[in-house]
Amino acid sequence: MKSRWEWEARASRLRQKGNGEEQGMTVKVTVEDVERVAELAHLQLAPEETPRMLHDLNAILDYVAELNELDTSGVEPLAQVSELLGVAAAGALRADVVLASLDRAVVMAQAPETDQVFFKVPKVIER
Amino acid sequence: MPSEAKAAETYVEKPRTLAELRADLISGRTKATDLASSYYERIEKKNPRLNVYLSLTKERALKQAERVDALAAKGDPLPALAGVPVGIKDVLVMQGAPATAGSKILQGYRPPYDATAVAKLDAAGAVLLGKLNCDEFAMGSSTENSAYGPVRNPVDTERVPGGSSGGSAAAVAANLAVATLGSDTGGSIRQPASFCGVVGVLPTYGRVSRYGLIAFASSLDRVGPFAANVRDAATLLGVIAGHDAKDATSSAAPVPDYAAESDKPLKEPGKAGLRLGVPAEYFAEGLDDEVRAAIEGGIAALKAAGCTVKPVSLPHTKYAIPTYYLVATAEASANLARFDGVRYGYRSAESETLSSLYRHSRDEGFGAEVKRRILLGTYALSAGYYDAYYLKAQQVRRLLAEEYLRAFAEVDAIVTPTSPMPAFKLGEKTGDPLAMYLADIYTVTASLAGICGVTVPCGTTQAGLPVGMQVLAAHLHEGTAFRVARAVESAHL
Numbered sequence: 001m002k003s004r005w006e007w008e009a010r011a012s013r014l015r016q017k018g019n020g021e022e023q024g025m026t027v028k029v030t031v032e033d034v035e036r037v038a039e040l041a042h043l044q045l046a047p048e049e050t051p052r053m054l055h056d057l058n059a060i061l062d063y064v065a066e067l068n069e070l071d072t073s074g075v076e077p078l079a080q081v082s083e084l085l086g087v088a089a090a091g092a093l094r095a096d097v098v099l100a101s102l103d104r105a106v107v108m109a110q111a112p113e114t115d116q117v118f119f120k121v122p123k124v125i126e127r
Numbered sequence: 128m129p130s131e132a133k134a135a136e137t138y139v140e141k142p143r144t145l146a147e148l149r150a151d152l153i154s155g156r157t158k159a160t161d162l163a164s165s166y167y168e169r170i171e172k173k174n175p176r177l178n179v180y181l182s183l184t185k186e187r188a189l190k191q192a193e194r195v196d197a198l199a200a201k202g203d204p205l206p207a208l209a210g211v212p213v214g215i216k217d218v219l220v221m222q223g224a225p226a227t228a229g230s231k232i233l234q235g236y237r238p239p240y241d242a243t244a245v246a247k248l249d250a251a252g253a254v255l256l257g258k259l260n261c262d263e264f265a266m267g268s269s270t271e272n273s274a275y276g277p278v279r280n281p282v283d284t285e286r287v288p289g290g291s292s293g294g295s296a297a298a299v300a301a302n303l304a305v306a307t308l309g310s311d312t313g314g315s316i317r318q319p320a321s322f323c324g325v326v327g328v329l330p331t332y333g334r335v336s337r338y339g340l341i342a343f344a345s346s347l348d349r350v351g352p353f354a355a356n357v358r359d360a361a362t363l364l365g366v367i368a369g370h371d372a373k374d375a376t377s378s379a380a381p382v383p384d385y386a387a388e389s390d391k392p393l394k395e396p397g398k399a400g401l402r403l404g405v406p407a408e409y410f411a412e413g414l415d416d417e418v419r420a421a422i423e424g425g426i427a428a429l430k431a432a433g434c435t436v437k438p439v440s441l442p443h444t445k446y447a448i449p450t451y452y453l454v455a456t457a458e459a460s461a462n463l464a465r466f467d468g469v470r471y472g473y474r475s476a477e478s479e480t481l482s483s484l485y486r487h488s489r490d491e492g493f494g495a496e497v498k499r500r501i502l503l504g505t506y507a508l509s510a511g512y513y514d515a516y517y518l519k520a521q522q523v524r525r526l527l528a529e530e531y532l533r534a535f536a537e538v539d540a541i542v543t544p545t546s547p548m549p550a551f552k553l554g555e556k557t558g559d560p561l562a563m564y565l566a567d568i569y570t571v572t573a574s575l576a577g578i579c580g581v582t583v584p585c586g587t588t589q590a591g592l593p594v595g596m597q598v599l600a601a602h603l604h605e606g607t608a609f610r611v612a613r614a615v616e617s618a619h620l
Contacts (some may be wrong), residue, residue: 034502041460041505042467043498044486056499057506059561064449067519070526077521080346081332081577082376084528085602094372106239112474119469124481 029057141302145211145359148305152199152210159192159199159210163254166212170256170303177279179294179303181217182225183257188212191254207366209252214304216295217258218265218341219350221245228341229263229273229291232492233472242339243374244308244350244367251366256304259294263494264463265315265343267291268563269556272496277553280323282593286550289319292353296323299353306354306363310340312347313451314545314570317582320353321545321595324584326360326612327353331602332577333378335364336371344458345376347451347574357583357613361385364605380603388606389613394433401611403429404439404538409569415548421586421594421620422544428618429542429611439534439541443526444572450527451571452564453507453520460504466492499560528576535578535601540611542598543569545582549592569597579605583612586620 034054038045045053105116113120142148142157151157167185174180195210220226220238227233241249249255262272270278270293278293280286281301288297292309296319299307309316311329320327328351335350342348352363368382394400405426410419430436468474468488475491478484493501507516534541547568556563573580578599585596596615600608 029506033506037502037506037509040509041501042464042482042485042489043493043501044483044490045498046490049495049498052495053499053502056560057503060452060503060564061506063561064453064516064520067446067449067453067523070443070446070523072519072522072526075522075525077518078525078528079521080376081528081602084532084577085331085333085378085380093375102239107470110236110239110471112468112472121469121481122478122484 029054029061141355142305144356145208145305145362148211149205149209152195152205155199157210159195159254160189162210163188163192163212163256166256166304173301173303176284177281177297177301177303178260178276179278179298179301180214180257181227181229181260181275181294184221184224184255185257187221187224188254188256191249191252195252195254206250206252207362208248211253212256212305213248213253214256214259214295214298214307215245216261216292216307216309218261218310218343219245219308220339220341221255221258224258226258226341227275228265229261229275230492230494230497231274231473232466232488236472238339240339242350243336243371245339247367247369248308259292259298259307261294261309262291262315263497264341264459265291265310265312266459266496266500268314268318268566269551269553270294270319271553271557272494274494279553280550282324282591283550286552286592287322289322289546289550291315291319292327293319295353296320296325296327299323299325299355306352306359308367309351309353310343311349311351311574312343313455313574314567316349316351316353317545317570317580317595317597318567320582321593321597322550324587324593324595325353325355326357326584326616327351327582327595328360328364328605329573329580329582330364330368330605331378331579333376334368334579334603334605336369336374336377338371338373342462344455345462346458347455357581357609357616358386358389360581361389361605361609378603383606385606385609389609391610392433393429393610393614400433400435401540401607402538403434403436403611404534404541405436406439406441406444406534406541406543408441408444409543413547413568414544417588418544418547418549418594421588422542422596424620425585425596425615425618426542428620429614432614432618434611434614437538439538441530441534441572443523443530444568446523447527447572447575448564448568450520450523451567451575452503453516454524454575456500456504457507457517457520458504460501460508463493463497463501468492496560524575527572531572531576531578531599532601539604539607540598540600542596542611545569545595545597549588549594573597573599578602579608581605581608581612583615584620585615
């Protein structure tokens with residue numbers, strides 16, 4: 001498994017490699033990349049799942065590379081559309097006061113494992 | 128359907144419109160409890176084949192129906208949706224009822240509260256029948272990604288109902304509910320409405336509260352209704368729309384009487400008719416010939432009804448799918464981080480450490496498409512790739528939105544096909560995720576721009592498969608979209 005540093009170094013190399021083109025979007029994903037991303041996402045892929053995901057990610061990323069055709073320099077990113085609605089957009093934020101929330105007993109009843117006060121999980125720190 | 132003749136004795140005729148049902152309840156000709164029971168009998172017969180409902184909420188439904196009957200017996204005024212049997216997509220939570228989002232990871236989860244849209248239906252007297260099947264976490268265009276098996280299209284059971292709200296569209300088409308709620312992130316209401324021949328509404332982003340909607344991509348997710356006709360869909364939207372303190376992105380704009388808006392003709396006396404835009408980019412290569420012919424027939428009917436029709440240009444349309452799949456998967460990878468086997472839902476038995484508990488619960492709980500999207504989204508957000516993918520997609524998102532705003536300065540509504548093809552066969556596209564994504568080409572742009580739209584039946588192919596026209600309107604102009612859709616409906620294409 002690659003360290004975060006190695007990961008970033010690789011990303012940086014790939015970006016440099018892509019300098020001849022416009023951006024680093026034509027990168028080919030490797031098995032190690034899939035494993036690293038799965039680790040970041042807390043997904044444990046079964047061995048037979050990895051080649052399929054590798055193939056699909058490369059096909060999709062090849063396709064999204066079409067966006068490289070567009071010059072977007074100077075375009076402000078649009079993260080969400082409320083600004084486009086002007087004054088009719090979201091109402092004012094509610095007052096910052098404590099309101100009643102769900103009852104602990106109700107919430108804990110849904111937990112896979114609990115002592116009725118806390119969620120129980122396996123030990124976090126190895127000795 | 129001739130095979131149903133035997134069932135006729137237990138089947139109460141479907142109310143033609145909500146207004147008619149209301150009149151029948153007031154006059155005592157129909158009882159809400161009888162109507163609910165007859166729908167449950169029908170569901171029992173039809174559901175094994177269609178797989179539309181994942182769970183039923185009989186106790187709650189019958190209690191509500193009894194309340195409605197009691198009001199009607201006393202001659203008290205009835206609320207807006209009194210006695211209307213409604214199904215809810217299983218991504219919206221109902222207190223105490225299973226909420227799976229079509230995923231194994233939420234197996235056994237019984238949410239302790241109602242989604243705002245559900246609470247509003249309940250307060251309006253609707254009889255909530257149960258929870259409807261969908262693609263896992265609303266990720267899909269065919270409902271084949273449900274962990275609980277695919278939904279079949281009632282029009283042709285060898286075909287998909289579309290997705291992700293396939294259960295919601297099929298329930299209305301098969302008369303297993305009078306109306307339903309769905310959710311639309313990239314086309315998940317409009318495309319199944321088109322495939323099943325019913326009306327589906329994409330409200331403006333923020334028009335309907337997302338509180339209690341299990342999140343897929345929060346900047347794109349909308350809750351909207353399905354119904355058998357445009358006026359009923361407009362009535363439903365009027366009930367569920369409005370500001371909600373529990374959703375900071377919900378709009379404070381007042382809610383118009385959408386049903387009354389839908390009654391207005393396209394050309395009012397003494398005024399110019401509505402201006403319709405037709406974007407050439409939505410009629411280019413890849414559009415099925417029969418779908419094209421049906422939509423062109425609809426446009427001709429709108430012209431005859433008094434609209435002026437002009438071409439509009441949306442040249443960035445070809446970039447909408449890559450933009451959508453980057454934005455949506457990035458947001459999904461963050462939203463789905465909450466499913467960890469700790470607080471609710473599925474926990475893997477294989478968990479010696481906390482880290483392996485997360486990984487095994489998520490591996491066993493999520494299906495292949497959800498994993499694919501989490502991986503893509505995580506990749507697009509990861510160090511070194513953020514600018515090239517996520518930021519780039521957000522920039523193109525602005526170009527797409529601005530393109531619509533420019534078009535809506537010139538026209539009142541834009542009409543297009545909803546999907547490039549009619550309902551496809553089960554299994555036809557499951558092996559190729561990219562091909563499945565490409566089928567969303569006509570719906571994702573409106574999702575990215577936050578504008579509203581209505582999909583309305585607009586003729587059929589020679590094989591009898593429904594074709595739906597997508598009527599798009601500017602932010603908060605749902606009334607205009609309903610008016611145009613109503614005219615398409617009245618043309619009986």
